Amino acid sequence: MHERTDVVIIGAGIIGWSIAYYLRRAGVDVCLLEQAEVGAGASAAAAGLLAPLGPLNGPGPLASLLLAGCSLLPPLIAELEAGGAVQIEFEQPGALRLACDRRAVGRLERRWRSWQALGLQLHWLTGEEVRKWEPLLSAEVLGVVYAPQEGQLRAGELLQAISRATLQAGARCYQYCEARGLRRRANRVLAVQTADGKEIACEVLVIAAGAWSAQCCAWLGVPIPVKPLRGQLLSLRLPRGLPTLQHLIFGRGIYLIPRRDGSLTVGATREDVGFDVRVTAEGVAWLLAQAQSLVPALADATVERSWAGLRPSTPDGLPLLGPLPGWHNVILASGHGSIGVMLSALTGQLISELICAGQRSPLLLACSPERFGTPSIH
Numbered sequence: 001m002h003e004r005t006d007v008v009i010i011g012a013g014i015i016g017w018s019i020a021y022y023l024r025r026a027g028v029d030v031c032l033l034e035q036a037e038v039g040a041g042a043s044a045a046a047a048g049l050l051a052p053l054g055p056l057n058g059p060g061p062l063a064s065l066l067l068a069g070c071s072l073l074p075p076l077i078a079e080l081e082a083g084g085a086v087q088i089e090f091e092q093p094g095a096l097r098l099a100c101d102r103r104a105v106g107r108l109e110r111r112w113r114s115w116q117a118l119g120l121q122l123h124w125l126t127g128e129e130v131r132k133w134e135p136l137l138s139a140e141v142l143g144v145v146y147a148p149q150e151g152q153l154r155a156g157e158l159l160q161a162i163s164r165a166t167l168q169a170g171a172r173c174y175q176y177c178e179a180r181g182l183r184r185r186a187n188r189v190l191a192v193q194t195a196d197g198k199e200i201a202c203e204v205l206v207i208a209a210g211a212w213s214a215q216c217c218a219w220l221g222v223p224i225p226v227k228p229l230r231g232q233l234l235s236l237r238l239p240r241g242l243p244t245l246q247h248l249i250f251g252r253g254i255y256l257i258p259r260r261d262g263s264l265t266v267g268a269t270r271e272d273v274g275f276d277v278r279v280t281a282e283g284v285a286w287l288l289a290q291a292q293s294l295v296p297a298l299a300d301a302t303v304e305r306s307w308a309g310l311r312p313s314t315p316d317g318l319p320l321l322g323p324l325p326g327w328h329n330v331i332l333a334s335g336h337g338s339i340g341v342m343l344s345a346l347t348g349q350l351i352s353e354l355i356c357a358g359q360r361s362p363l364l365l366a367c368s369p370e371r372f373g374t375p376s377i378h
């Protein structure tokens with residue numbers, strides 16, 4: 001089967017769908033190819049934290065991206081819900097970042113000072129003060145930064161809502177349809193070839209294949225430093241009768257996210273183990289040990305579910321967004337690491353503007369794929 005479209009997007013994760021959503025709004029014909037099913041990659045596995053402080057140590061390009069990205073999500077969620085697609089659990093209960101010993105207090109104080117310039121509301125609390133709000137927290141907690149604007153959403157629901165709205169707007173998506181190769185002439189891609197024999201001709205190709213993006217770029221002779229970084233997560237439920245947590249909790253390398261249904265998401269490991277997406281005994285044991293050290297009552301919690309996903313990580317923690325070096329009509333949108341949900345709407349909007357109007361937002365400068373070198377293509 002042979003067809004034509006304006007833009008082919010390889011990868012139907014949150015990044016591929018967000019780009020498709022904004023392209024359809026601009027009237028562009030779009031076709032997504034997904035090697036498995038929608039949500040098979042990192043996007044449905046994500047914890048859904050909208051908590052920009054985590055990876056930040058003050059202002060800079062990453063802070064600009066995260067703050068812009070997080071501000072776009074609430075209006076997008078409202079728009080998707082108004083369109084009748086799916087209700088998305090989205091809450092801003094505020095986050096507590098904990099320090100449990102003197103050295104950790106010193107580190108947290110330094111980070112707190114570096115965050116002051118970001119213009120977010122932040123408050124310093126003592127352990128006693130925070131235990132009045134969250135009586136389940138360990139007596140070891142000495143100091144806390146409270147960030148009232150941070151929140152969480154259910155990433156799987158966002159993915160479902162945006163994919164539904166984009167399909168309703170006229171996009172096509174082929175699931176279980178792996179892109180296997182490209183037909184090209186000189187430095188242009190003419191068509192994408194799939195494992196089941198389809199060839200889809202396009203004006204522009206977008207590579208949004210998450211942790212697998214380096215494989216697609218290798219077809220074009222462009223090495224990119226995107227690697228999978230496994231994250232394992234758990235869903236716990238506290239025994240009846242105990243108070244539930246009211247805030248997002250960060251400490252000892254993990255986070256705890258109280259959900260609307262009373263469950264608690266615990267995440268996440270950070271493991272360089274290639275494309276291995278298993279949940280392991282060691283990963284689960286580590287998450288449980290860290291969680292119990294912050295909230296001792298979790299020793300008696302029920303483990304309801306465990307899962308894992310592969311973050312598309314880059315060496316400098318910034319995504320790769322923009323034209324693929326050496327190619328006239330190939331755009332790369334990958335390498336979102338642990339922040340792809342927060343950056344999803346922004347990525348969709350910026351890449352759509354780049355394709356439709358050739359406009360390269362200043363926000364894209366720090367994310368240029370060229371920063372890791374420009375290969376010579378033959």
Ligand SMILES: Cc1cc2nc3c(=O)[nH]c(=O)nc-3n(C[C@H](O)[C@H](O)[C@H](O)COP(=O)(O)OP(=O)(O)OC[C@H]3O[C@@H](n4cnc5c(N)ncnc54)[C@H](O)[C@@H]3O)c2cc1C
Binds near residue numbers: 039338
């Ligand atoms: C454990 C964990 C927790 C996270 N928590 C958060 C969080 O709290 N907040 C946040 O902002 N971010 C979080 N993230 C990060 C976020 O999930 C990712 O950055 C984001 O989902 C990346 O989206 P993507 O669309 O690029 O990749 P993916 O969702 O992986 O999608 C890529 C898709 O491309 C498909 N594909 C690959 N190759 C091909 C091919 N050749 N042909 C066709 N299809 C192909 C794959 O099957 C996949 O479905 C977390 C990630 C993990 C793993």
